[in-house]
Every structure is written in C-alpha cells, then in structure tokens.
Amino acid sequence: MQGALPGSEVIRRASKATVLLQAFAGVLLIGLAIMFGVIANRYSSLQDGIRENALWSLYQLDREARKLHESVHVAAIEGLGSAEALSRTSQRYDILYSRMSILEEGNFDRRFGGERDTGPMIAEIDRTIRELEPAFDAINDEGTVTAQTLRRIDTLLEPLISRTEALLIYANNAVSADRADARAGLLSLQIKSAGLVALLVASVGCLVFLLRRQLRNVRAAGFSLEFMAQELKKACLAAEAGNRAKSQFMATIGHEIRTPLNAILGTAELLQLSALPKGVGDGVANIRRSGQALLEIINEILDYARMEQGKLTVAAQPMVVEDTVRPALDMLRDRAAENRNEIRLALPEKSRLPVILSDPTRVRQVVLNLLSNAIKFTADGIITLRLSEIRRDDADRLRIEVSDTGIGIDEEGLGKLFQPFSQVDATIGRRFGGTGLGLAICKEIVESLGGVIGVRSLKGHGSVFWFELPAVAAEAPLAEAPEEPAALPRRRILLVEDNRVNQEVAAGFLRHLGQTVAVAGDGLEAVRQAEAADFDLVLMDMQMPNLDGVAATGLIRQIAGPRGRVPIIAMTANASEDDRRRCEEAGMNGFQSKPVSMAKLREAIATHAAPPATSAERRDFDRRRGEIVEALGEEGFAELLDSFFDDACALLKDLHASLAGNDGNRDRLLHTLKGAAASIGFRELAAACQEARDRQLTPADIRDLETTINACKSRSTA
Amino acid sequence: MNARLFHTIAAALLALSAAPGPAAALDAPKGEVILTVTATKLTHPNVDGTAQFDLAMLEKLAGRSATMETPWTTGEVTFAGPLLRAVLDAAGADGARLKVKALNDYAADVPIEDAKALDTILATRIGGKTMSVRDKGPLFLIYPFDQDSGLFNEKYFSRSVWQIKEIEVVE
Numbered sequence: 001m002q003g004a005l006p007g008s009e010v011i012r013r014a015s016k017a018t019v020l021l022q023a024f025a026g027v028l029l030i031g032l033a034i035m036f037g038v039i040a041n042r043y044s045s046l047q048d049g050i051r052e053n054a055l056w057s058l059y060q061l062d063r064e065a066r067k068l069h070e071s072v073h074v075a076a077i078e079g080l081g082s083a084e085a086l087s088r089t090s091q092r093y094d095i096l097y098s099r100m101s102i103l104e105e106g107n108f109d110r111r112f113g114g115e116r117d118t119g120p121m122i123a124e125i126d127r128t129i130r131e132l133e134p135a136f137d138a139i140n141d142e143g144t145v146t147a148q149t150l151r152r153i154d155t156l157l158e159p160l161i162s163r164t165e166a167l168l169i170y171a172n173n174a175v176s177a178d179r180a181d182a183r184a185g186l187l188s189l190q191i192k193s194a195g196l197v198a199l200l201v202a203s204v205g206c207l208v209f210l211l212r213r214q215l216r217n218v219r220a221a222g223f224s225l226e227f228m229a230q231e232l233k234k235a236c237l238a239a240e241a242g243n244r245a246k247s248q249f250m251a252t253i254g255h256e257i258r259t260p261l262n263a264i265l266g267t268a269e270l271l272q273l274s275a276l277p278k279g280v281g282d283g284v285a286n287i288r289r290s291g292q293a294l295l296e297i298i299n300e301i302l303d304y305a306r307m308e309q310g311k312l313t314v315a316a317q318p319m320v321v322e323d324t325v326r327p328a329l330d331m332l333r334d335r336a337a338e339n340r341n342e343i344r345l346a347l348p349e350k351s352r353l354p355v356i357l358s359d360p361t362r363v364r365q366v367v368l369n370l371l372s373n374a375i376k377f378t379a380d381g382i383i384t385l386r387l388s389e390i391r392r393d394d395a396d397r398l399r400i401e402v403s404d405t406g407i408g409i410d411e412e413g414l415g416k417l418f419q420p421f422s423q424v425d426a427t428i429g430r431r432f433g434g435t436g437l438g439l440a441i442c443k444e445i446v447e448s449l450g451g452v453i454g455v456r457s458l459k460g461h462g463s464v465f466w467f468e469l470p471a472v473a474a475e476a477p478l479a480e481a482p483e484e485p486a487a488l489p490r491r492r493i494l495l496v497e498d499n500r501v502n503q504e505v506a507a508g509f510l511r512h513l514g515q516t517v518a519v520a521g522d523g524l525e526a527v528r529q530a531e532a533a534d535f536d537l538v539l540m541d542m543q544m545p546n547l548d549g550v551a552a553t554g555l556i557r558q559i560a561g562p563r564g565r566v567p568i569i570a571m572t573a574n575a576s577e578d579d580r581r582r583c584e585e586a587g588m589n590g591f592q593s594k595p596v597s598m599a600k601l602r603e604a605i606a607t608h609a610a611p612p613a614t615s616a617e618r619r620d621f622d623r624r625r626g627e628i629v630e631a632l633g634e635e636g637f638a639e640l641l642d643s644f645f646d647d648a649c650a651l652l653k654d655l656h657a658s659l660a661g662n663d664g665n666r667d668r669l670l671h672t673l674k675g676a677a678a679s680i681g682f683r684e685l686a687a688a689c690q691e692a693r694d695r696q697l698t699p700a701d702i703r704d705l706e707t708t709i710n711a712c713k714s715r716s717t718a
Numbered sequence: 719m720n721a722r723l724f725h726t727i728a729a730a731l732l733a734l735s736a737a738p739g740p741a742a743a744l745d746a747p748k749g750e751v752i753l754t755v756t757a758t759k760l761t762h763p764n765v766d767g768t769a770q771f772d773l774a775m776l777e778k779l780a781g782r783s784a785t786m787e788t789p790w791t792t793g794e795v796t797f798a799g800p801l802l803r804a805v806l807d808a809a810g811a812d813g814a815r816l817k818v819k820a821l822n823d824y825a826a827d828v829p830i831e832d833a834k835a836l837d838t839i840l841a842t843r844i845g846g847k848t849m850s851v852r853d854k855g856p857l858f859l860i861y862p863f864d865q866d867s868g869l870f871n872e873k874y875f876s877r878s879v880w881q882i883k884e885i886e887v888v889e
Contacts (some may be wrong), residue, residue, distance in 0.1 A: 053872065094851035095822045096883060101852065105721060105792045 011221065014214040018207065024201045032196045039189055042130050057102055058171050061125070062164040064096040069157040076150040083143055093136040114646060116174075121167050128160045171710050243308065250305040254298050259499060262595030265291045266505030269598065273512060295595070303365075304420065304437045307444045314448045318474040321398060322347060323385065326365045329385055332375060334398040335697065339379045343371075343403075346386040353396055355388055357474040362445045363400075366453075369438045370402040370465045378406030381462070389471065396471040397451075403464040409457040417455055418443045428559070430675040442467070488602065491536040491609040492516045496526040497571075498544040502596075506539065506571075523547025529556045534707075535566050537609040539601075540588070542579065553586040559689075561704035562711075567608040621716070624681025641716055644680050646707050648673060655702050667693055673705075682712045727798040744808060751767065753805070753840070753888055757887035759811025765838040769809030771844060773856070779804040782839055789875060790854070797841035797860045802833040805840055813887040821851065821881040828859070828877050831843040832889075836869075837862045840882065854880035 071089045103122055135153055139145045268288040276284060280462040304310045316416055329345055367385065374383045386401040409417070420440040446453040446467045458461035495517045497503045503519055509518045518535070521524035522544045531539060538556070542549040553568050570583045570589040592604050628637045651673045658666040674689035685708050692701050744764035749772035756768045763769055779800035787794055807810070814829040832838050841858040842848060849855025858880040861869045 009767075053875070060822070060824075091821060091851060097852040098854045098881065102790050102854070105790065 011214060011217045013708040014217065018210050018214070019158060021203050021207050021210065025200060025207065026199045028196055034201065035189065035193050035196060037412050046493040050657050055171055057099070057176050058168045059308050061099045061103060062168045063094065064099050065157065065161050065164045066097050068092040069161055072157060075503055076147065076154045086139060086143065086145060090140050093132065097129060100126055111516065114675060118167060120170065121163065125160060125163050125167065128156060132156060159522045162588070188642055201331045205663055230250040238288050243354055247308045250301055253301040256297050258594065261291055261295055263499065263501035263505060265595050266502065267484065270505060270508045287696055300441060302443050307441060312444055312448065314362050316357045316359055318354050318355050318476060319358040319363065320476060320477070322354065324364050325367050325385060325387065325400065328364050328371060329637055331368065332371050335372070336383060337376045338703065339375060341378050342382045344382060344384045346384055351389065353398065353473050354472045355476045356398060356471040358449055358469055362449065366442045366445050366467065367400060369442050373438065374402050374404035374406065378404040381405035397468045398471040399466060399468045401464055403462065405462040408459040408461050408463055410459040414455060414457060418453070478664050488515070490514055490516060490535060491605060494518045494520060494529055494535045494538045496520045496525065496538060496549070497541045498522055504598050509596065509598050512598065513602055513605065515605065523549065523552030526552050530556045530563060530566060537605060538566055538568040540568050540570055545700055550582055550586040553588050557587040560700060561707065569608055591658060621681040640680065644711055644718065645675055645709070645711050647676060652702060652706055657701060659697065664699060685712055740862060744769050745775065749774055751874065753882065754884045755805065755809040755811055755887065756884065757811040757813060758889060762808065769811065774843055776805065776840065777852050779808055782837055784862060784864045788863065791882055792817040796845055797839065797858065798843040799839045799841040802838045802840055802859070808832055811887040813889050816889050817888055818879045819881050819884040821883050824879060826877045826879045832877065837865060847872065851881060857882035
C-alpha cells in the first residue's frame with residue numbers, strides 16, 4: 001500500500017483520469033480533423049479560383065490604352081503619317097479591343113477581392129472603346145483619316161486612360177489587401193492547428209505518464225497481493241500446526257490416561273478372578289464398569305483426534321450384518337435396563353444380504369454410539385434397533401435405524417448434531433454427560449464407508465437416528481468355531497513392561513493362564529534375558545525408558561540362533577497405523593492393543609507362542625520315527641537315538657577342538673552331524689549344521705548347535 | 719478542284735525530287751504572312767533565313783481541334799489549328815525553348831517539351847472562324863487543357879500567348 005490511499009483506489013483514479021484524457025485527445029483529434037477540413041476547403045476554393053491574372057489583364061488594358069493614346073496623340077500633333085503608321089495605330093486599337101473583350105468574357109472576379117463591383121467602371125471603359133470602333137473601322141476601310149477625327153479620338157482617349165488607371169489602382173489595392181487577408185487567415189489557421197497539435201501532444205504525454213503510474217501501481221498491488229498470499233499461507237500453516245499440536249496433545253493425554261486406567265481395569269479383573277466377599281465383589285464390578293465407560297470416552301477422543309488428522313481408517317471386509325449389530329445390543333442391554341428401557345432388535349423377515357462388504361468394527365462402533373445415546377436420553381421407554389435392506393438408485397443399501405421414545409430434539413438442536421464438540425444445549429452436558437464427539441465420529445465413519453447418516457426427531461416424542469451404507473453382497477467369512485477356551489499349553493513368556501502395576505496385572509493374567517512368566521522392566525533387560533534363556537513368546541511394551549520396544553526388537557532379532565527368532569508381540573495403547581508399520585519393520589510378529597485383558601492374552605498366546613518345536617519339525621520327526629520303529633522296533637529306535645546323541649556330543653567336542661587350531665576337518669564334522677540329524681528326522685538341526693558350514697564358525701555357533709541338540713533330545717524323549 | 723489537283727501533283731513532284739533527302743523546303747507564303755519562325759539555324763527557311771507562314775500553309779499542317787474551357791473565354795469553346803511541333807518541323811527548327819512573341823510585344827518563354835510532349839496547338843480558328851486581332855487572333859497558343867486538367871494553372875496561362883506574330887527558337 002502506498003501513502004494514504006490503498007493501491008486499488010489509486011488505480012481506479014488513474015484509470016478515470018486516463019479515460020478523461022482519452023476523451024480529451026479524441027476531442028482534439030476531431031478539432032484537428034475539422035481544421036484540416038477548413039484548410040482543404042480553402043485550398044479547393046483556391047483551386048476553383050485558378051484564373052488568368054486579373055491584375056495583369058488590367059495592367060495590359062491600361063498599357064494598351066496608353067499606347068493607343070500616345071500613337072493617336074503623336075499622329076494628331078505631327079500630322080498624318082504613312083499608311084503603315086496608320087495601320088499600326090489601327091492595330092493598337094484592335095489589341096486594346098481584344099484586351100477589353102478578355103476583361104468582359106474572361107473568367108474574372110470583378111471585385112478583385114475588394115468590396116466594390118468594378119462592373120460599372122469596366123462598362124464605362126467598354127463604352128468608350130466601342131465608341132471609337134466606327135472611327136477605326138473607317139480608318140481601316142479608307143486607309144486615311146482626317147485630323148479632326150484624330151483629335152476627336154484623342155479627346156475620347158484621355159478620359160479612358162484616367163479610367164483604366166483608376167481601375168488598375170483600385171484593383172491593385174484590392175488584390176494586395178485580399179492577399180494580406182488571405183495570408184493572415186492562413187496564419188491564424190496555422191496557429192490554431194499548431195495549438196491543437198500542441199494540446200494533443202500534451203494529452204498523449206499525460207496519457208503516457210498516467211499509464212506508467214498505473215503500471216507501477218498494478219505492480220505494487222501485485223507485490224502486496226503476493227505478500228498477502230504468503231502471509232495467509234504462513235497463517236494457515238501456523239493454524240494447521242496448532243491443530244496438529246492439539247490433536248497430538250489429545251493423543252498424548254489419551255495415552256497418559258489409558259496407562260493408569262489399564263492398571264485399574266486389569267487389577268479389577270484380577271480381583272474378580274479371586275474369591276471375593278459379596279460386597280467387595282460388587283464394588284470391584286462397579287470399578288470395572290466405570291473404568292470401561294471412561295475408556296470409551298477416551299477412545300472417542302482419540303478417534304476424533306485421529307479423524308482430525310485424517311487417520312481414521314476403515315477397512316472393508318466381509319461383514320455378517322446381524323453378528324455385527326447384535327453384540328452391540330447385548331453389550332448395552334444392562335445399561336438400558338438401568339434406565340428401565342426396553343431394547344429391541346427388528347431384523348428383516350428375510351434377509352437378501354446377510355453378508356456385505358463393510359468394516360464390522362466401525363459399523364459396530366457407530367451402532368454402539370447411537371444406541372448408547374438413545375439409552376442415555378430415554379427413560380422408561382423403548383429403544384429399537386431396526387435393520388432394513390432398501391434399494392435406491394439401482395443400488396442395495398443397508399439401513400440401520402435406532403429409534404427411541406426419549407426426550408427428542410427440537411429444530412434448532414437438530415442443526416447442531418453431527419458437529420464436533422456440540423451438544424444440543426449446555427444443560428445436556430451437565431445432565432447426561434458425554435463428549436459431544438460421538439455423532440461427529442459416527443458421521444465421519446459412515447461417510448468414509450460411502451454412506452449417509454441422518455436424524456429426525458420431535459421434541460418430547462423421541463428421535464430416530466439412521467444411517468445407510470452401500471450394501472455389496474460378500475462371501476461370509478469362515479465361521480470360527482466358537483471353541484471353548486482350551487487350556488493353554490505351558491509356555492515360557494517374557495513380559496517386557498516398564499509400568500509396575502501393568503507388569504503385575506499382565507503377569508497375574510499370564511500366571512492365571514498357566515504360563516511361565518519372566519518380567520523385564522525395560523528394553524535393555526529384555527534383550528539381555530532373550531539372549532540368556534529360551535522363550536516361546538515375548539510381549540513387548542512399546543514406550544519404555546532406556547530402550548523402546550522397536551529398538552529392543554531389533555536387537556533381539558540380531559541374536560544368532562533360535563533365540564533371535566522368538567515371536568514378539570507389541571503391546572501398545574498407541575495403536576496407529578504408523579506404529580503398526582514400525583513394529584512390522586522392526587520384525588515383530590503381532591500387535592495387541594492395550595489395555596490387556598485375559599481374553600487378549602489368551603488369543604495372543606494361542607496364535608503366536610511357538611511350541612517347543614515347530615509343528616512341521618514335529619511331524620517330520622514323528623514320520624521318521626514311525627519308519628524307523630517299523631524297521632527296528634521301539635528299542636532299536638531308542639538305541640539309535642542314544643548313539644546319535646553320543647555321536648553328536650563327540651562331534652561337538654571335535655568342533656571345539658577344530659576352533660583351537662586344526663580346522664581342516666571342520667566342514668567334514670558338520671557334514672557328518674547334518675547327515676545323522678537328517679536320517680533321524682531332526683530337520684532343524686540338519687538345517688542349522690548346513691547353515692554353520694556356510695560361514696565362519698564361532699564358539700557361539702557351537703553353543704547354538706548344542707542348544708538345538710538338547711532341544712531335540714528333550715523332544716525325542718517327550 | 720483544279721487547284722487541288724495541281725497541289726497534289728506538285729506535292730508528288732516535290733516528294734519525288736526531294737526523296738530520299740530531308741523534308742522539302744518550305745513554300746513561299748502566298749497570302750498575308752501571319753507567323754514568322756526564326757532560329758539561329760533553320761533547316762527549311764523560305765524567306766530571308768526565316769520560315770514565314772500564311773494561314774493556308776498553317777492549316778495544311780497536321781493539327782487538332784479541341785473543345786475546352788479557358789480563362790479567357792466564356793463557356794466551352796472549340797479551338798482548331800496546327801500542332802506547334804508540326805509548325806516547328808515544317809520550319810525545320812529545333813532548340814531548347816521558344817520565345818513566343820505577340821503583336822503587343824508581349825513574349826513568353828515556352829520550353830520545347832511543351833511542343834513535343836503535349837498536343838499544344840497554334841489555334842487559327844475559334845468556333846470554326848478565323849480570329850481577328852480584336853478576337854485575340856490571328857494565332858493563339860492553346861495548351862490541351864481538355865486532355866490534362868493539371869495544365870489548368872497560371873504557369874500555363876502565362877505561356878498561352880495570343881495575337882502571336884513570331885516564334886523564336888532558342889538553343
């Protein structure tokens with residue numbers, strides 16, 4: 001911005017001035033054109049005026065009159081001359097006569113540019129000349145003339161001379177004056193034209209100046225716009241950074257709250273496992289329920305934070321519609337009963353699309369949210385969860401409605417729904433609680449699934465919240481046999497957890513599940529223990545002092561031998577996609593979100609904990625054993641095994657010796673061990689020998705081989 | 719008729735005797751001499767080293783008749799007479815310019831190109847009649863204003879001499 005005026009105002013003014021100047025220049029041009037027209041007109045009238053020099057003709061007339069007079073006068077005084085002289089005098093008259101006729105017939109301005117009409121003067125002269133005609137005719141015819149006639153002619157010629165002289169003088173004056181006038185007129189025209197041209201040049205100069213100024217202003221405006229754009233960009237980035245910081249803060253706070261909450265919930269669960277006095281049992285149940293509610297709220301906040309960061313993801317997979325919504329209903333049945341509400345499920349009589357492609361977890365989340373809202377705002381009423389399949393725009397849609405007979409929402413309130421942090425009115429928050437984020441999250445989820453969400457309500461008569469999802473038929477997922485939790489085999493489990501309460505809770509769960517538990521307080525200790533002893537499973541916390549879960553996993557994976565291949569499961573409250581990826585990259589085998597519960601731990605152990613030998617290994621060994629037993633009998637096989645292990649011990653000793661110096665038969669030793677292991681059916685040992693042959697042998701490798709041999713030994717005797 | 723026949727025969731004889739030499743010498747004027755052409759060197763002089771013409775001699779030469787307006791006449795007027803270059807050829811005169819002299823001792827300088835490039839005539843007749851001295855006769859130098867309007871200005875007006883009595887060809 002320049003001076004006191006904003007750039008745009010300056011530009012507007014300049015363009016106004018430009019328009020005015022342009023108009024002025026136009027007027028000037030028109031003036032010039034008119035001037036040119038006038039000059040052209042003058043010129044053309046000058047062209048019209050092209051005529052014999054009138055003054056010259058008058059002069060000639062005067063001259064001829066004088067010559068004639070002189071000739072006649074001389075003849076009259078000196079007496080009559082020769083015939084030739086007479087003839088010359090007569091010719092003088094003829095010439096004068098022709099001069100006169102030129103004046104009469106010729107194309108002359110008889111005013112000679114003056115005011116007087118010279119016509120009467122000319123007529124007088126003409127009359128005199130014609131008066132002389134008979135006399136000269138007679139002279140011509142007779143060839144003589146009398147002195148008397150000559151004197152008469154002489155007296156007649158005297159006034160003629162004075163008349164022609166007067167005419168000549170008048171004409172000369174008039175023509176001179178006319179010429180001066182014409183010159184003055186032309187000069188004034190030229191001055192006017194010059195003035196116009198000067199004005200035109202000035203206005204063009206002004207235009208150029210204005211245009212330059214305008215260009216400068218436009219450039220300045222451009223710069224200021226650019227500057228403004230940069231400022232806006234900065235502001236926008238700052239706002240985004242602020243928002244990100246807020247989301248990050250929410251995520252952090254959520255995590256910080258969840259850690260102690262996990263401890264509370266876990267402890268409560270553990271307590272419930274032990275026999276408790278009646279009153280205490282109820283209290284513990286209460287603690288657990290309240291904790292769960294708190295956890296839900298925190299999860300909601302974290303979901304919202306994720307949503308803000310655009311990290312709320314949905315994954316379409318085959319979803320059994322009824323199986324997805326029914327558990328939600330079941331979960332809330334108790335809570336509904338607290339408000340003396342009846343909760344109903346209305347399914348279509350005949351379902352065409354029992355299984356569709358959607359995200360069951362997210363759909364359940366939405367249903368749960370809508371149901372818990374309905375329960376919250378309804379007392380002594382009925383809450384109905386209604387499923388229907390509709391067809392719209394040539395596409396199948398699954399419609400889920402949650403209707404209640406609660407307090408309802410007025411027009412104004414409906415507008416605020418689905419917006420984050422909004423509750424219908426401030427008193428709602430105080431009366432019913434809640435974050436006000438639930439519906440915003442629901443909307444986000446439904447829309448990411450390609451659906452729409454809506455509500456209709458009447459204050460005092462209840463509400464109907466509904467959403468519709470595109471329903472694409474899908475194959476039902478393989479039905480998981482609802483197996484009773486079988487007793488888990490006893491496994492050796494390394495629990496890595498820095499929080500002491502969580503340590504105790506998880507360790508309590510694991511012991512309850514009949515597992516052997518070793519506890520490490522941080523990543524470093526975990527690596528040390530994993531290196532020193534055999535484990536079937538590592539449960540690894542992610543955020544720990546000294547060494548975090550990812551780094552510890554990396555170190556464990558570097559341990560040579562089977563100890564480096566132990567399954568590791570991450571346990572974290574921070575279950576973002578990013579974390580998942582980092583865990584996988586570090587070499588973890590699975591992922592379990594916190595808080596840990598007995599069920600989750602059971603699942604993790606069942607899925608990931610390796611039995612002492614892999615099942616394939618076991619199968620291999622059993623098959624081989626069958627064959628050998630068939631050939632040699634049980635005793636024969638036992639003897640074979642004994643001699644194998646004896647040989648193996650001897651070979652290991654030789655290998656140790658080879659390390660000391662004599663390494664020539666190291667490869668042979670390993671080859672022998674590998675062949676023996678393979679023939680007995682110890683595939684893992686054979687593979688380990690082969691692996692050892694391929695690289696520089698170290699004492700650690702030999703120790704590993706020894707461990708493997710011992711494992712084989714314990715397995716074969718099992 | 720007889721005179722005409724005689725003229726034809728005379729002309730034929732003259733042509734025979736003269737051929738293939740330069741054009742025949744000019745006849746002596748029989749009537750009143752109305753034009754005298756003088757030059758330092760004339761090819762065909764007929765009287766005292768000058769070429770003198772009577773009306774008949776002039777009207778025998780190649781000429782032209784043209785109707786036009788002039789500043790000295792009223793309305794359209796027809797002028798007729800020999801072409802100036804035909805007169806000069808007949809006299810056998812050549813030079814850079816002509817000094818055309820009138821009875822009243824007026825004289826105008828006329829470039830020879832005006833005779834050669836333009837169909838300028840020495841008008842002997844106006845409206846079919848010969849011209850007396852009172853009618854600006856006997857000879858009037860008329861430029862072809864009808865052929866080229868660009869000639870219609872004072873420059874050529876001042877060269878349009880009337881009452882011509884003599885043409886002097888100057889080197």
